[in-house]
């Protein structure tokens with residue numbers, strides 16, 4: 114399997130190079146030059162396969178000979194070492210809970226797969242890699258957890274001081290060892306600008322071999338296919354479900370679309386968005402108008418220019434009529450989102466997080482127009498957004514065990530001004 118750049122230059126790379134580089138030299142997204150098709154044996158028998166075997170067989174053609182079979186099996190087994198339960202909410206609506214991983218959000222899957230791939234590559238080459246990440250909250254935690262203790266990889270995380278939740282801050286600052294947390298006295302945009310500048314800094318490149326862990330990395334993107342198979346594996350009805358995905362950068366839904374194109378039977382997909390609705394608008398009007406993001410209660414989806422947009426188009430070979438047959442999109446305000454959390458909690462006792470709630474709203478509306486059954490993805494545990502869901506539930510929401518433990522750990526971070534020179538000094542001299 115080769116990967117090429119969606120920006121059109123002719124550079125092609127294998128899986129290993131794509132993972133290490135993150136993006137192509139022309140700054141384009143890597144895309145596989147063919148979408149592998151599930152084998153006949155897989156199509157007939159996969160529902161009785163183990164989670165590990167499904168993940169292995171799905172990702173194997175994408176990895177090619179970059180990782181040996183036994184090592185790849187080990188990597189996927191560690192990646193998916195938690196539950197992905199399908200839970201019924203109402204007669205026609207189910208949710209796939211993706212928050213049973215170590216940081217209680219679906220990003221654990223992609224981050225764990227990517228960290229283990231990089232560990233393997235660093236073992237093979239003997240070179241040390243430094244992963245630089247800017248985070249507004251969730252990504253940094255998933256990356257810190259996934260890379261903690263991974264040999265040959267150092268992680269430096271920049272987060273905006275006082276702008277992440279208490280739990281998120283603990284998820285960034287309590288690991289230590291190969292994880293360094295930098296608390297930047299500025300905004301997320303400042304953090305991101307510093308990371309970008311570092312990637313282009315010749316002085317730093319003499320001492321470091323940098324890599325990124327953002328969602329455009331093919332290892333993070335493609336491993337998110339696994340749980341679409343787990344959803345269908347648990348589906349109790351003969352007609353396949355439509356799947357509603359709370360979307361921001363569109364990496365998650367784009368993985369589901371790849372799974373469908375390789376032969377997984379679904380009833381189509383819904384891109385569920387908050388007020389950052391450039392994609393919904395694109396589906397309705399055919400016009401794509403990226404713009405600055407606005408703040409909502411589902412803040413991990415506050416994206417005004419989804420970084421995987423070009424990939425979503427490429428899945429359908431840039432044929433928007435084909436795209437619209439498979440993919441619908443709806444968007445909702447923060448008020449509609451919190452109302453939905455309250456309503457579903459009242460009617461079924463199920464407490465959604467704000468991201469899952471956007472997925473629920475889109476699915477519910479879609480099923481009113483197109484009767485059938487469907488699944489929305491619950492992308493984070495509601496306790497991660499306690500300030501929003503607790504007033505609605507009227508009581509405290511118990512935190513997952515993995516998160517509780519963080520409160521007993523020592524939090525360590527270095528505070529730096531939002532100034533590139535200070536950051537560079539820190540990287541060169543500590």
Ligand SMILES: *Cc1c(COP(=O)(O)O)cnc(C)c1O
Nearest residue numbers: 360361362363364365413492493
């Ligand atoms: C990142 C994130 C999303 C959006 O996922 P994309 O792959 O960027 O579309 C949705 N929900 C939660 C909780 C997230 O952390």
